[in-house]
Amino acid sequence: MKNPLNIFKLIFLTIIVSCNSNKQKVDFTSENFNLEEFKTRIATLASDEFQGRFPGTIGEKKTIQYLEEQFKQIGAKPGNGNSYFQEVPLLKITSDQTTKLQLSKGAETLILNFSDDFIGGTPQPVENIEISKSNLVFVGYGINAPEFNWNDYKDIDVKGKVVLALVNDPGFRDSTLFKGKNMTYYGRWIYKYEEAARQGAAGIILVHETEAASYPWGVVQNSWSGTRFYLADNTVTKSGLKLQGWLTNEAAHRVFKIAGLDYDQQLKTASTRGFTSVDMKLSTSINFKNKVEYIRSNNVLALIPGTDLANEYIIYTGHWDHFGINSKLKGDSILNGALDNATGTAALIQLAENFSNLKVKPKRSIVFMAITCEEQGLLGSEYYAENPIFPLNKTIAVINMDALNIFGKTKDMTISGYGFSELDDYAIEILKEHNRYAAPDPSPERGGYYRSDHFSFSKVGIPSINMSFGVDNIEHGKQWSFDTMSKWISGNYHKPTDNYEPNIWKFDGMVEDIMVYFELGYKLGMTDKYPNWREGALYKAKRDEMMKQ
Ligand SMILES: [Zn+2]
Incomplete structure (x- = not known):
């Protein structure tokens, strides 16, 4: 040009x-x-x-x-009275990244490393998080959607337990379900964390899949590398949810394996109407420290x-x-x-x-x-x-x-x-x-x-x-x-x-x-x-x- x-x-x-x-x-x-x-x-x-x-x-x-x-x-006026700023009060939580996630069944124990195998943190403004020998439940897509007549949490009580969920929604694999390839809000990780919180779970871990998430593990790593923000006043923080995280696909395969379950089979069942959540009979433990800060960030507004x-x-x-x-x-x-x-x-x-x-x-x-x-x-x-x-x-x-x-x-x-x-x-x-x-x-x-x-x-x-x-x-x-x-x-x-x-x-x-x-x-x-x-x-x-x- x-x-x-x-x-x-x-x-x-x-x-x-x-x-x-x-x-x-x-x-x-x-x-x-x-x-x-x-x-x-x-x-x-x-x-x-x-x-x-x-x-x-x-x-x-x-x-x-x-x-x-x-x-x-350029002559644009302040958008908030005399100010160009709207303060946004936030909770900033930096979780310790040396922690390990431990899963055991009988004498067998699987130890997963932060970043390579799993990643996560807590939305709770506390210095110590401990989950000790909680049950792990595979909840499929982790969705409760009355308008699609779909509830992965029906007939199962996950209070105090850790749930394992897939990303996206069932329409991703079966075009007759939900809105087919058009992902609904139920497919978003934010929704899944909120739903687990509403269900009273102690933790939720999402199984990463590059295609279904539409981004590779590296994106999860960069987005969850220790520090996360929350609005000071929000559903998840006010719930009992202590852990929200992600597992690599490879680690998820290992988790299903020690539970005696076949990952691909479970994936298929979870994408089928009538799926019921599976108690994996794995005891799940993790503990880590957090640095908790209250900060203020800003939206910037101008007006013509x-x-x-x-x-x-x-x-x-x-x-x-x-x-x-x-x-x-x-x-x-x-x-x-x-x-x-x-x-x-x-x-x-x-x-x-x-x-x-x-x-x-x-x-x-x-x-x-x-x-x-x-x-x-x-x-x-x-x-x-x-x-x-x-x-x-x-x-x-x-x-x-x-x-x-x-x-x-x-x-x-x-x-x-x-x-x-x-x-x-x-x-x-x-x-x-x-x-x-x-x-x-x-x-x-x-x-x-x-x-x-x-x-x-x-x-x-x-x-x-x-x-x-x-x-x-x-x-x-x-x-x-x-x-x-x-x-x-x-x-x-x-x-x-x-x-x-x-x-x-x-x-x-x-x-x-x-x-x-x-x-x-x-x-x-x-x-x-x-x-x-x-x-x-x-x-x-x-x-x-x-x-x-
Ligand atoms: Zn952007």
């Missing part, structure tokens, strides 16, 4: 024309998207100086100060006030946090999180700038929210949804950006949870105007819909959309995209190699996608309609209820 600016002029020209045809004037030009400045923002957020943007560290301090500075500079409907809000979200430094790694130990999610965070600033530069602002107010602790289980967004700054029934829509397109222009953009809400229609129309199209998530078994911040808003009823980069690459086609992305995921996802690579990344597709995000927020900001969930969507009843108020 010799002169990128020309290409961007073309893009903006298209936007102006298409918006004119809607009788709406969007008066921005190519000067409003300074690619070099945008790149600098990604580079800054992903720099070693920001230390992998881990909540509660100097990395957070640098990140949120930078965001505040940037928002101020609307005009006629200024007390209604469109919220753009993107998580600023990543995994910080993993001191156990040799060589490069900083997880810079360039794609995940310095790109989305830089896009928040970019969009705020574009809206700030509009001479005529949208009717509704536009909020830009950089969220903390997404990587710790969507904690920052969950906290916001429970402690909203803008009334939930005045929050019209949430548009989430988590990892933008670095692979070049695509004809499509994908929507995870495609068909859930009427927000899709807005996105579809905008893409159409650019001769592009919206596509459903090509890998719904990865459960993408439940894996980023928009989901915390969905859970409380707010229509949210998680639009992501397309796979229909203009230059190379779809298969190339799938191959390239899966190579990227196995090589870089949640690893120190997720670095900013200005010479490898392509920015043309990313810029086009950001313009779609812009137009989506703009369109929602200009209408006085209230897009809702579609009939049958999980959270429609909640939305309908709050909109009566």
